[in-house]
Amino acid sequence: MSSIKLSNPKRNNSNKRNKSSWFDYYAGYSPEFVEDALNYLNLSLDSVILDPWNGSGTTTQIAEDLGYRAIGYDINPVMLIVAKAKGIDNKYLKNVEEEAHELIDESHNCVIEGTNDDPLSIWLHPSSVLIFRKLEMAILNKNLVSDKGKLQKYNFESISSKVAFYYLGLFKTIKKLLFPFRSSNPTWIKRPKLTSERMKINEDEVFESFLTSMTEMVSSIGTESSKKKVKNRAIISVNTSESLPLSSNSVDAIITSPPYCTRIDYAIATVLELAILGFSSENYLTELRNKMIGTPTIIKEPIEIKKEWGTFANTFLKLVAEHESKASRSYYYKVYLQYFNSMYNSIKEINRVMKGGSYCILVVQDSYYKDILIDLSTIFSEMGESLSWRVENKISYQNKRTLASIHQDTRKYRKSSAVSESALIFQKVN
Template sequence: MAARLRINSPKRNKRLQTGWEGFFPYYAGFPELFARELLQSAKLPRGAVILDPWNGSGTTTYAANALGLNAVGIDLNPVMIIVARARLLPPSEADHLRPLAATILSHAHSAPPTLSPDDALLGWFEPETAAFIRGIEQNIRRSLVGSMTKSPEGVHLDKISGTAATLYVALFAACRKLVARFQSSNPTWLRAPKKDEARVVAAQIVVARSFGDNVRGMSAALALKREADRLLTNAPRIGDSKILLSDTATMALENESIDLALTSPPYCTRIDYTAATRIELAVLGPLLSTGARALGKQMIGTTQVPDNTIDVDATWGKTCAAFLKQLKAHPSKASGGYYYRTHLDYYDKMTRSIERLASALKPGGRAILVVQDSYYKELHNDLPKIISEIGQAHGLSLKQRKDFHLRSMSDIHRGRLSYERPSGATESVLCFAR
């Protein structure tokens, strides 16, 4: 009989994001404490494989790695691949970071590159500032991104070294600080400057100091982590983690290869998850084959209307079908057109993703999904129930559910006051078994 899982609140807690964890404050997902205690309570055997198909900043893979479990983390956003890879950097690499950063800054100062007129950084920064930032990025790329990552067949960001990824994260943080004035009250939205709006101007010394301070902080935090690990007398071996760039709706996973999946799929709240990483995508521009808009369209929950025609599928369940019927008939503007089609796109991609997740689980394997409900106007989009029905249609049995009430980002939108609906949202931890 499978061990009963220990389920704490999946709500992120900024007070717990200190030390090494403090350098990965990306929106969404659950805290490392939630993942670690849940995985510990699962009583998995040595060699067990953990999957997170929406790995984001890599909380699941990081927790599994620390517990000596093998893990596979998948994400479609290249920025999150970099972040998750950096998070797995071994503490033994702490001493390498500062001298590497000093060399990279020295080269960036001595030979700033000539910017391409279509460089994405020019959307945020005036040319001289953009050129220096690109110089830092270019020298990270030249020094630390080798033939395994960048080959004649294309760029494979899932092969990037942890050291290179960590220096990219330090540059991400420096750039995010410089464009702070474009951050909205919604943490998932970093707006792009308007055409006639002034771009950011920053002296080279300001950019260099911010990047250097980030690297020094990461090196110090990693060194402290190394010392803490030495004090653990029964520390487990480090697990093997793979971070893969892939679309969950088409991901290729070996059947019956996963012991446990722990993940938080994108919520059905029309969040453009690429908008939260616009500046990071601009930094990574030379390594990307897909632009931010095209990437956003591939995401589950995209705000862009899909090109293809999608029909309601019976495997989406009765709850989903009833909600979509109400949405299509809603009298508000664009409900039966734009909003209906974006919801169809969401449930189509989600169903195809869960089908692949279910096939990858071993018989008796478990899948834990953190899912949040939402509202369209006054219509309740009961995503936990809908996901439960989709899972059951693909051979998953719901064994345990725990609900947590929390504040919702939709509460800050003035338009919600026009419709009768409760405040906040329900975040549910759904535990399935195959």
């Protein structure tokens, strides 16, 4: 192993042209970090790189671009689309504007039946929903990359990068146009109480916003040919980290950042994008939220504390249960219990699929419950040790994050919103 120098995982779109500006994912880390991590590991190009919490697809994009065999999973279908879009070949970008105009023209010929129970109609007047759905149909009809022909809606696993890229344009369009439903909490989109409060947006507004979104994405990275060495397309799909569809001892390296432990609701934060994908029934949302690690929802099944979670996690749970503040025992204790349980199940799964001697690089962020520190780097180190992982290195970064302080109670208990982020490098001992 060479000496250690890994860029800050915090995203910084200002100084480099990269695809992370395409989707403003506050949970995302920087492409530079992944590139440095891969250079540090110095693996042969036939190596399999896995990200079990792939999010916006930073790991899969960089690993694919550098020529590795990349696999990325995420439980949220929105993130599958974002991650796939990043795999688009730069050579297609030159024609995006022309193609976007074609899609708009073709949407006029698309026929859609009924939009009443469409999730978009929570916010939009049915006539506006129809404009979006016709444009979506024109996009879906372009899924020509695979031999499977036209894409079936909801079968997003087989979506091409190009179609995913146009979906990203739809995501941006809906977010821009539904701006009036934003609230002070950036993860929360308000819902109109009365159907009469739904927005009526005309064709010109939708099309103009779509065209602008597409051209903004292209100009954010330019259309020069990339130095990609793509040999293998990344495998990207929707899956839980608690049960990975991979054989034991099959992965050469993991580079990832686990879901935060800050009670931020990732499913709700992507509710508009989920609506574009057609997935917003209350049942679906509840199911997705329940499957997400770090969810603020409480799942009914009882969970037993395990000593393998480590001393820190066990002590932390005891402190939360005994904390004087309201709902500590009745609610927050359960939230953290779920988090540690799902996280440990995932770490065990990751350990199963890793080859002996391989590396796992985790980017973790500390947070607080009221005044109690949740030292995730110690918690993960202890979980790793219980599986015989060796801590090879730990690099700490100090970042200023605004989202860490969105909860009112955080502001009450602590003055600073600075958070400590660490990159932990583990090796699975044979």
